[in-house]
Structure formats: structure tokens, C-alpha cells
């Protein structure tokens with residue numbers, strides 16, 4: 036699918052889409068609980084749909100009502116010996132240890148970008164927990180056989196926090212007096228989100244400096260009601276759109292959220308945009324924008340919207356944390372450099388630092404998403420202040436996290452033409 040986004044002034048109000056990070060965790064917790072859980076404001080992005088299908092294959096019954104989903108479970112009791120996590124990195128890294136709670140041999144697969152993302156962690160760590168595990172040279176598909184037996188282990192958290200999220204969620208159902216130690220953990224706020232979600236479903240973990248995670252007495256997940264928060268990762272694109280091209284109010288954003296990408300607000304403020312935070316809304320308005328410095332090591336998904344912002348800021352913006360981008364849906368440092376380069380914006384990659392030379396004018400161009408939702412959205416936002424229309428190829432990539440994105444951009448005054 037091709038989408039053309041033309042320059043436009045942004046003005047209006049929009050409600051943030053549901054967070055896929057929160058939704059996928061809630062689906063996993065509801066699967067691990069015994070009884071009926073209600074998930075309100077459920078997400079319908081491809082990653083969320085994949086999580087629902089995985090939960091069903093692992094034994095949950097799901098009733099989809101218009102306003103909420105009911106997930107009834109009796110713990111992990113697989114119906115099939117195969118699960119497919121679609122393109123979700125979190126999905127596969129979270130559901131693999133959870134599936135390993137069962138003694139059934141299970142094949143775990145995915146498609147698209149997920150087939151190139153590293154999974155060798157499981158081959159190293161799961162055998163320490165008495166789970167057999169093979170991969171195809173560190174990639175999909177995985178073949179596992181549990182049951183997982185929690186043990187005191189030390190793991191490396193530098194590649195991705197998602198493996199730890201999976202272990203924490205699985206340990207929560209069975210662990211007793213055991214500690215996971217993590218070295219060099221990255222994306223820490225995502226672990227805070229995992230612990231917060233687990234606590235909401237009745238499982239508490241004692242955390243020390245994001246290095247030690249201790250499970251005391253045996254606990255069990257409690258079925259309950261959960262409302263999925265608005266998504267700061269997706270909303271970051273709308274907030275940047277307003278900061279560079281007008282003004283907007285984004286609703287259903289918890290400004291006290293544990294989501295890491297709430298950090299977009301700091302960069303917006305540093306760039307000179309006007310930001311007004313309510314409890315569940317953010318108002319944002321354009322002003323003279325200047326280059327800024329930030330460290331996105333722990334919020335790597337902010338790179339694409341930060342680049343769209345920086346392209347509109349006079350001067351050279353410095354963003355730290357590029358090394359976190361190599362194993363996302365695309366190698367995002369390189370992809371941003373290539374696609375923004377087509378729009379006339381120079382990006383230099385110097386080790387772990389990205390330099391965006393902004394304020395030089397964004398040019399009309401044809402760009403490609405590389406099947407990466409956040410690249411498609413960043414290009415769409417950049418198009419708002421370009422000197423002509425920007426054509427985005429493979430624009431349907433947004434469905435992974437934010438199927439409503441082009442509609443929301445239009446709702447705010449964006450000129451978006453979707454070619455079938």
C-alpha cells in the first residue's frame with residue numbers, strides 16, 4: 036500500500052490508541068490467571084491480535100465484545116503444539132517462557148521482520164531452567180519443551196529487556212524464594228511496566244536497582260479487570276506533528292504512566308515546543324524549534340519521532356542510544372538515515388550517537404517503510420512540513436502497532452491519500 040502525505044497545518048483533538056506494550060502484557064497475565072479477566076480499551080494492532088491468538092492456543096478462551104474483551108483461563112494448558120507470534124518481538128520473548136510452563140513440546144514461530152531478530156538468548160538461558168530449547172542458528176523457529184523450573188540465574192539484559200519481561204511473567208506463576216540477577220539492563224522502564232502489570236494481577240516482585248528481582252512466597256496471578264492505557268509510543272508521532280506543524284490536544288494519555296516513551300515530552304520541551312500536561316491529556320503547540328540533546332537508550336522506540344522533530348529544529352540534534360536500534364523491525368539507525376536522506380535531511384551515525392542536521396528544509400520524496408511501522412509514521416510526520424507531497428511505500432507497516440495512525444493524522448488536519 037502507498038500513502039501520500041502532503042504538507043498541512045495540524046489542528047484538533049484526538050484520542051491516543053491503546054498501548055500494545057500494556058495490552059500484550061495484560062493478555063499474558065490473563066492467560067496465567069485462573070478465572071475471567073476483563074480487558075477494557077483493548078488494542079487491535081497486529082501485535083495485540085497475535086498475542087490474543089497465542090493466548091488462545093495456550094488455553095485461554097476469549098470473547099471479543101465491542102468495548103472490552105473477556106479472557107477466561109485455567110492457566111497455561113496448550114491446545115496446540117505450535118504458536119505464532121506474528122511480528123511481535125515482545126510477543127515471542129514474553130510468551131516463550133510462559134509456554135515453557137507446560138510440559139508439551141511446542142514450536143514457536145513468527146513472520147516478517149521477526150524471522151531476522153535474535154533469539155539465541157533462549158538457547159542459552161532456558162536449559163538452565165530445565166527447558167529444552169533449539170533455534171535455527173539463533174533465529175526462528177524455536178522448539179521448546181518444559182516444564183520451566185525457576186532457578187537463581189544471572190542474565191545479560193543489554194540486548195533487550197523483553198527476555199527479562201518473559202522470565203518475570205513466567206516466574207510469577209511458579210517461583211518460590213528465588214532471584215533473577217540482570218547485568219547491564221537496557222530499556223528499564225519497560226521492566227517497570229512489567230512489574231506494575233504483574234502487581235495489578237496480584238503478583239509482586241522485589242526489585243533492587245533493576246539488577247535483582249526477588250520472588251518470595253509462591254504466588255498466583257489473579258483474574259481481574261484491566262484498562263489498557265493510551266500509547267505514548269504512538270502518540271509521540273502526533274505530539275511531534277503538532278510541535279512542527281500547528282497545535283493539538285491528545286487525550287487518554289496518562290502523564291503519570293510507567294511507559295518509557297512518555298519521555299518524548301522532555302525532548303519536545305527542550306526543542307522549544309509549548310507543552311501543557313493535564314492528568315490524562317497533553318496540549319502541544321508549535322514555536323521556534325531549536326536542536327536539542329537527549330539519550331534514548333532506554334526509550335529506543337522514540338528515535339523515529341525524535342528524528343522527525345529534529346529535522347524541523349534549527350541546528351544539529353544529538354541523540355544517544357543508536358546501538359539499541361540494530362535489532363528492531365529494521366536496523367532503524369540506518370533506515371532513518373536512508374529515508375530521511377531522501378527527504379534532504381542529513382543524519383550522521385557516530386558510534387552510539389545520531390546527529391540530525393535539522394532546519395535545512397524537508398524535500399518532497401518517495402520513501403519506503405522497510406516494513407517498519409515507526410519509519411512509516413516518522414516519514415508521514417516529516418511530510419507535514421516538506422516542500423511538497425511525500426509518498427510512503429509499504430505504508431501498511433503501521434498496522435503492527437497503530438492501525439488508526441493515518442486516520443488520526445487526518446483527524447488533526449493531515450492530508451493523507453491512501454492508494455489501494
Ligand SMILES: O=C(O)C1=C[C@@H](OP(=O)(O)O)[C@@H](O)[C@H](O)C1
Nearest residue numbers: 056125194195196197222225336
Ligand atoms: O517490552 C516492551 O513492550 C518493549 C520493549 C522495548 O524493546 P527492548 O527491550 O528490546 O528495547 C521496545 O523497543 C519494544 O517496542 C517494546
Ligand SMILES: C=C(OP(=O)(O)O)C(=O)O
Nearest residue numbers: 122123124125336363364
Ligand atoms: C520494536 C518494537 O516492537 P517489538 O520489539 O515488540 O516487535 C516496536 O514496537 O517498535
